[in-house]
Structures are given as structure tokens and as C-alpha cells.
Amino acid sequence: MSSSSKPPSAWTTEPLTTLRADPGFVLAALDPDSTPGFEGGKAEGKAELVRAAEALGEVQERLFAASKGGATDAVLLVLQAMDTAGKGGIVRHVVGSVDPQGVALAAFKSPTEEELSHDFLWRIAKKVPGPGLIGVFDRSHYEDVLIARVRSLADDTEIERRFDAIVEFEAELAARGIRVVKVMLHISSDEQKARLAERLDRPDKYWKFNPGDIDERQHWPAYQEAYQKVFERTSSEAAPWHVVPANKKWYARIAVQRLLLDALTAIDPQWPAADFDVEEQKKRLAAT
Amino acid sequence: MSSSSKPPSAWTTEPLTTLRADPGFVLAALDPDSTPGFEGGKAEGKAELVRAAEALGEVQERLFAASKGGATDAVLLVLQAMDTAGKGGIVRHVVGSVDPQGVALAAFKSPTEEELSHDFLWRIAKKVPGPGLIGVFDRSHYEDVLIARVRSLADDTEIERRFDAIVEFEAELAARGIRVVKVMLHISSDEQKARLAERLDRPDKYWKFNPGDIDERQHWPAYQEAYQKVFERTSSEAAPWHVVPANKKWYARIAVQRLLLDALTAIDPQWPAADFDVEEQKKRLAAT
Numbered sequence: 153m154s155s156s157s158k159p160p161s162a163w164t165t166e167p168l169t170t171l172r173a174d175p176g177f178v179l180a181a182l183d184p185d186s187t188p189g190f191e192g193g194k195a196e197g198k199a200e201l202v203r204a205a206e207a208l209g210e211v212q213e214r215l216f217a218a219s220k221g222g223a224t225d226a227v228l229l230v231l232q233a234m235d236t237a238g239k240g241g242i243v244r245h246v247v248g249s250v251d252p253q254g255v256a257l258a259a260f261k262s263p264t265e266e267e268l269s270h271d272f273l274w275r276i277a278k279k280v281p282g283p284g285l286i287g288v289f290d291r292s293h294y295e296d297v298l299i300a301r302v303r304s305l306a307d308d309t310e311i312e313r314r315f316d317a318i319v320e321f322e323a324e325l326a327a328r329g330i331r332v333v334k335v336m337l338h339i340s341s342d343e344q345k346a347r348l349a350e351r352l353d354r355p356d357k358y359w360k361f362n363p364g365d366i367d368e369r370q371h372w373p374a375y376q377e378a379y380q381k382v383f384e385r386t387s388s389e390a391a392p393w394h395v396v397p398a399n400k401k402w403y404a405r406i407a408v409q410r411l412l413l414d415a416l417t418a419i420d421p422q423w424p425a426a427d428f429d430v431e432e433q434k435k436r437l438a439a440t
Numbered sequence: 441m442s443s444s445s446k447p448p449s450a451w452t453t454e455p456l457t458t459l460r461a462d463p464g465f466v467l468a469a470l471d472p473d474s475t476p477g478f479e480g481g482k483a484e485g486k487a488e489l490v491r492a493a494e495a496l497g498e499v500q501e502r503l504f505a506a507s508k509g510g511a512t513d514a515v516l517l518v519l520q521a522m523d524t525a526g527k528g529g530i531v532r533h534v535v536g537s538v539d540p541q542g543v544a545l546a547a548f549k550s551p552t553e554e555e556l557s558h559d560f561l562w563r564i565a566k567k568v569p570g571p572g573l574i575g576v577f578d579r580s581h582y583e584d585v586l587i588a589r590v591r592s593l594a595d596d597t598e599i600e601r602r603f604d605a606i607v608e609f610e611a612e613l614a615a616r617g618i619r620v621v622k623v624m625l626h627i628s629s630d631e632q633k634a635r636l637a638e639r640l641d642r643p644d645k646y647w648k649f650n651p652g653d654i655d656e657r658q659h660w661p662a663y664q665e666a667y668q669k670v671f672e673r674t675s676s677e678a679a680p681w682h683v684v685p686a687n688k689k690w691y692a693r694i695a696v697q698r699l700l701l702d703a704l705t706a707i708d709p710q711w712p713a714a715d716f717d718v719e720e721q722k723k724r725l726a727a728t
Binding site: 217220221240243244247248250251252253255257259290345348349352355356358359361363366369370423424425426428430433434436437440 | 643
């Protein structure tokens with residue numbers, strides 16, 4: 153295969169198009185239990201995860217190598233979701249399959265006082281991945297138009313200003329060669345309830361539970377509306393949103409994996425040429 | 441098994457003791473082709489890598505979780521070696537098997553001008569892993585007593601001062617609950633020559649080659665002496681050196697994996713207790 157083609161897969165239609173939040177997309181109409189574009193069940197999904205990990209690792213190494221030759225391409229995976237939707241599992245099982253030296257993770261918690269003293273994109277811009285890297289945002293600047301809206305931390309005018317700033321910011325990233333892959337993991341309210349209940353049932357899961365998770369859960373409909381608005385205002389040509397049904401963890405993982413593979417394949421990074429005289433260096437080496 | 445016991449393994453003697461650079465250790469006497477303490481060959485080694493990865497992942501998650509409950513334990517893996525010895529492979533195949541959210545990588549290149557304006561430990565101290573993390577140093581403060589010695593970047597008095605500073609620094613880390621696992625990957629000069637030759641033969645490996653690697657190679661005996669001195673001066677009770685024969689990549693990987701597993705098992709991290717009333721939270725959840 154040519155270096156820009158993708159390996160065959162079990163996908164019948166591509167998540168890149170099937171899951172994109174195009175104009176007219178309605179979050180409430182997407183079934184969180186569904187598995188769009190993938191024919192098989194859990195067993196086939198797990199096999200796909202392993203299979204595609206090899207392809208992802210190969211193209212990630214080329215992305216990393218290309219940057220040593222001066223290429224500036226990078227990928228930024230933005231992960232947003234309600235609590236328990238599986239962001240951590242994506243990082244562990246999808247991102248975790250490639251060389252950690254090529255990954256830059258950033259988890260955004262509640263902003264610090266210093267961060268609050270700057271514009272909301274200040275702390276974000278500092279974590280944009282450098283050349284050759286796959287950056288991952290575990291939560292992001294979208295919290296500033298989601299929780300900020302639901303909890304009235306900013307008024308409508310400010311939220312609108314932020315939407316515009318986000319679209320501009322992401323367009324700049326794209327222009328710099330950073331492919332922005334925006335993913336919302338979409339679970340149902342019932343599924344979240346079951347997952348929170350499990351965290352309260354298992355002492356080895358207590359550490360993942362925070363009473364504040366239930367506070368946020370009580371605003372479920374408002375969050376769904378806020379996400380809908382986010383897709384309408386910020387799904388751009390340069391940085392479209394993809395909404396991934398995530399009640400089935402195995403599906404969410406292979407879908408995000410495929411989106412990442414798409415982004416890397418589109419970059420089609422090349423091994424850099426030698427910036428030294430190969431024959432001369434062979435002679436030098438032979439003489440040692 | 442109790443949470444502090446290690447799973448059964450294919451090791452006949454533990455790398456933790458077999459490979460430790462105790463007083464009297466002589467680098468020149470250790471065969472880089474050998475596989476101390478491991479009975480099998482490459483196939484058994486690869487199986488061991490997969491098997492032990494599960495144990496490592498489990499205890500790493502507990503280390504991470506424990507920090508959320510206030511524990512301050514962490515692990516710092518210091519990797520030193522001649523070029524091509526396989527540091528990158530250790531990061532990819534050993535460290536890369538655990539959750540990337542629990543890993544903090546730091547690669548130390550030639551110091552910048554700003555770094556040079558500070559004491560040599562200044563840039564190092566900033567990268568010490570926080571609670572719950574496995575930190576990995578790809579090269580380290582040891583460059584300041586290795587290349588610095590071989591290339592006469594510092595005089596003997598300064599090198600001696602640095603040895604003392606390192607021992608003190610690492611003892612402080614240990615006192616803070618950071619287990620320091622120091623590993624030198626030991627290859628032969630012939631093996632390095634073969635690996636460099638491969639990088640010059642394969643266009644997909646050119647990016648890993650640097651003509652400077654041959655310059656350093658020409659100082660091979662001086663580097664071996666410098667490493668010997670490092671072991672004698674800095675292998676302490678708090679932070680002993682382990683020298684891992686690394687001509688066989690599969691062996692080096694499982695040996696370092698086992699050393700990491702030992703460090704984590706010795707910490708024996710515990711799932712933190714709930715810092716909330718579990719029954720109360722169950723009721724709150726049920727009411728949503």
C-alpha cells in the first residue's frame with residue numbers, strides 16, 4: 153500500500169463522515185447505544201482495536217520522525233464528555249498504544265487563580281502540541297462555554313465572544329499544520345448513573361468518585377443543550393466536531409482510534425531525508 | 441495473592457539483586473550478551489514482557505489512585521546508556537504499557553544557555569515526578585559527570601563536587617517517597633557499530649542518526665571508565681545502580697520492567713479510602 157492509504161478495516165462507513173456534527177446535527181437524536189458504521193460486536197471491536205493500533209503506531213512514528221526533518225505537522229485530540237463517559241479509557245487504550253515519547257497529554261481542571269486572571273485561552277495555548285506530537289486535551293477550552301454556561305459563570309455575551317475566539321483560535325492551529333480532532337463522547341443519563349453506582353460499589357473505584365459529579369449530573373439537560381450549542385457554533389471546516397456514541401466503551405475506543413488514524417493518514421508524514429552524507433558517515437563508522 | 445506479593449515469573453534470580461552495581465562491581469566484566477537470571481530465550485522473553493505488563497499496569501493504577509488519597513509515593517526511572525543501547529525501546533515497550541496518564545517523561549538534551557547559567561541539578565529538579573507518577577529520565581544529571589568528564593567540560597574537582605551533590609539529591613528524593621531506579625543499558629562496542637550501521641542502511645532510520653554519535657563512539661573506552669566511576673561514587677543504598685546487559689533488546693526490556701515492578705511492589709500502594717459518605721452518596725445518586 154502507498155504510505156497515504158489506510159489499511160483495510162471492519163468499518164463499513166467511516167467515523168470521519170458518519171459521526172461528524174455537520175449543520176443540522178441533533179445530539180438528542182443520536183442513540184448513545186448505537187455503533188454507527190461498525191458491523192461487529194464487542195469481540196470484533198476488541199480485535200479491531202488491536203489491529204488498528206499497529207497502523208496507528210506506524211504512522212505516529214513517521215509523524216514524529218518527520219518533525220526531526222523540519223515538518224511542523226501535529227495532531228490535537230480534544231476530548232469532551234459528561235463524567236464517566238470514558239475519556240480516561242480513550243487515553244489508556246487508544247493513545248496509550250503509541251510511543252509515549254510522541255504524545256503530549258494535558259488535563260484541564262478548574263482554572264487556578266492565575267489562570268483566571270488571563271483570558272480563557274491563555275492556559276490552553278501553552279499546551280498546544282509541538283511539531284511531530286499527538287497532543288491530547290482531557291477537557292479543554294470547551295469547559296469555558298459548557299460549565300460556564302450551565303453554571304452561569306459567564307453571561308451570554310461573553311459566551312458568544314468565546315465561541316468566536318475558539319473558532320478563530322482553532323483555525324489558526326489548523327493553519328499552522330495542527331490537525332484538530334474534536335470528540336464528544338456521548339453517553340446516556342442512565343449509563344452515567346450505572347457507572348457512578350459502580351464507583352460507589354467498589355472500594356477500588358472510590359478514588360474516581362467525587363460528590364460534585366452528582367451535582368453536575370443534576371444539570372444533565374442543560375449540559376446536553378450546551379453541547380448542542382457548542383456543535384452549532386464551533387464545528388468548523390478547519391476543526392469539525394465528532395460525536396461518538398459511548399455507552400459501549402469498545403465502540404467509542406475504535407471510533408476515536410479511527411479518527412486519529414484518519415488525521416495522521418491525511419497528514420501523510422514522510423521519513424525525513426538524511427541531513428548528512430550517508431556514504432561519508434558509513435566510511436567514518438567503518439573506521440571506528 | 442496479597443497486594444504486596446509479585447506474580448510468579450520466569451526469573452530464576454531477581455534482577456533487583458543480580459544486576460545491582462554493588463561495591464566491587466566491574467563493568468568490563470559484565471557480558472553485554474548475557475541474560476542473567478532468565479532461563480528462556482527471545483520467545484520466552486517476549487511472553488514475559490506481555491505477562492508482566494498486566495501486573496505493572498495494575499500496581500501503577502494503585503500508585504496513581506493512592507496519590508489522590510494523599511500518598512506522596514512516586515517512582516523515578518533514570519535511563520543512561522551509550523547511543524543506540526535501547527533507551528527509546530524501554531520507554532516504548534515497558535513504560536508504554538502502563539496508562540500514559542500516570543507517566544511523566546523527560547528527555548535531557550544538551551543544556552540550553554539558561555540551563556547552563558544554573559547549577560546542573562536545576563533543570564533536573566524541575567522534572568522530578570509528582571505524587572502517584574512514574575517519572576522517566578531519558579538521560580539525566582549523569583550526563584554532567586559522564587560527557588562532562590570524557591569531554592573535559594568540567595575539571596576533576598567539579599566532577600567530584602557533582603558526585604556528592606547527586607548522592608545528596610537522590611537521598612532527598614528517596615526521603616520524600618520517590619523510589620529512584622537507576623539503570624544503565626550495557627551494550628558492546630560491536631553491537632553499537634552494527635546498530636549505527638543499520639541506521640545508515642535504512643532510510644526510515646536516518647532520522648535517528650547523528651554524525652555526532654560517531655564522535656562520541658570514538659571515546660568508547662573513556663565512557664566505560666566514566667560509567668565505572670559513576671557506579672562507584674553514586675550507587676547508594678537509597679538509589680542503587682542496576683546495569684542491564686542490553687545486546688539482546690528483549691532481555692533489557694524485561695529486566696527493566698522487573699525493576700520497575702519491584703519498585704512499585706515495594707511501595708505497595710493502596711486504594712485510598714472514600715473521603716465522602718458512601719451511603720449518603722448512593723442515596724443522592726438514586727434520587728437523580
